[in-house]
Structure formats: structure tokens, C-alpha cells
Amino acid sequence: MSLSEIKARISSQEAQSGRDTGTTTLIAVSKIQPNKRVESVLEEGHRIFGENRVQEAAGKWPEFREKFDGVELHLLGPLQSNKARQAMELFDVIHTLDREKLATRFAQLRDELGKCPDLFIQVNTGKEPQKAGIDPEDTDAFIEKCRDLNLPVIGLMCIPPVDEEPSLHFALLAKLAKRNDLQGLSMGMSGDFETAIAQGATHIRVGSAIFGDRVYDQG
Numbered sequence: 001m002s003l004s005e006i007k008a009r010i011s012s013q014e015a016q017s018g019r020d021t022g023t024t025t026l027i028a029v030s031k032i033q034p035n036k037r038v039e040s041v042l043e044e045g046h047r048i049f050g051e052n053r054v055q056e057a058a059g060k061w062p063e064f065r066e067k068f069d070g071v072e073l074h075l076l077g078p079l080q081s082n083k084a085r086q087a088m089e090l091f092d093v094i095h096t097l098d099r100e101k102l103a104t105r106f107a108q109l110r111d112e113l114g115k116c117p118d119l120f121i122q123v124n125t126g127k128e129p130q131k132a133g134i135d136p137e138d139t140d141a142f143i144e145k146c147r148d149l150n151l152p153v154i155g156l157m158c159i160p161p162v163d164e165e166p167s168l169h170f171a172l173l174a175k176l177a178k179r180n181d182l183q184g185l186s187m188g189m190s191g192d193f194e195t196a197i198a199q200g201a202t203h204i205r206v207g208s209a210i211f212g213d214r215v216y217d218q219g
């Protein structure tokens, strides 16, 4: 699907859900995609992109940023504490604040660097053992902790279990955000972004529907 088709689907879903046009931020998830595909989306005028790995992003975005003004980069994958500094320098928004140690590290680095990306707290709405994120019942306390550290937390993020109805998870995330006065909701991917918009997503993360399937290296 093309970028313009995705944008049309977003607008139409916003209208259907009684939302103002343009209230959903589209993050084009460019991880693994060949540079040629990413560059053509940049040439179409899109500027907001998401990556999963610090290393991969560091390898391609400095060059794209030289060529295209106004790029906004979002980190969507798990972050090791020892890569926090590099991530804070490279990304404008980090969606995967998922533990206390990382919150403390961000606060330290914010004091050192004099800046901090906007942050989403990742919530493990399905309580999957293999998945990162704060358990739903611990989320209020974790938000409180981040506020004590003066971190710029702007919302919550989730990745629903693949085999479950995503809308239940989106609803839970929206409830947790609302009762903590957080505006941002990072939820919805290629297969379910329309459902997410209907439930109030402010940031949707769409990869394969824009760029095509990710072709992983066979080696």
C-alpha cells in the first residue's frame, strides 16, 4: 500500500470516530527496510519514522538527516541501559521506557546532556513473560516514579499479544492513560491501526503496510 493510501485510511477513520482530522501521528516504521524504500517515503514528504534498534538507526539516519530536513525519529524497540546515551542523542521520542533502572538512567543523562526525548511508558497489557513493559497493575506507581524524576513522559505504549483481540488491550491502555492524565497513546500497527484510532491512538506505528514486507537476512 502506498503512503497516500494509508493517510487516506487514517483520515477516514478519524472522521468515522468523530475525531478531528490530523489528530493521529503516523510513525513510518522503517526497521530492516532497504534504504531505497525509506528514501522514497522521505521524498514523498514524510518525516516521522520509527526504528527498533539503536545500532541500526545510528547506521542510516545521520545520513538521511543530512539530506532531508525536519526528520523526527522514534525508538520503538527495547533499550539496554548501556545504549541509553546514544539513544537519547539520536531519537526525538522513545516509546519503550519499561523499567525503573532505565528511568533513573534517563534522569541522569538528562541532567548531563541538558535534554531528554519525549517518553512513552511501555505497558505489557497482555502480561506476556517474553514481552517488555510494566504490568498494568504497576503502571500508576511507575508513572508516579517517573514524575518524581521529572521525566517528560507524554503517554503510554502497548503491543497487544498477536493472538488476542487488540481492542481490549487498546481500551485498557486508554483507561490507564486517562486516569493518570496522560494524553499520548502509542498503539496500532499495520494490521490494527484503524481499531487503534477508533480507541483514541495519538501515535500509530505502521511498517509493512507502507514499505511492504520486511525481508530478513537469511544468513
Ligand SMILES: *Cc1c(COP(=O)(O)O)cnc(C)c1O
Binding pocket: 029, 031, 052, 076, 077, 159, 189, 190, 191, 205, 206, 207, 208, 209
Ligand atoms: C515492527 C514494529 C511495528 C510495525 O509493525 P508492522 O506490522 O510492520 O506495521 C510497530 N511497533 C513496533 C513496536 C514494532 O516493533
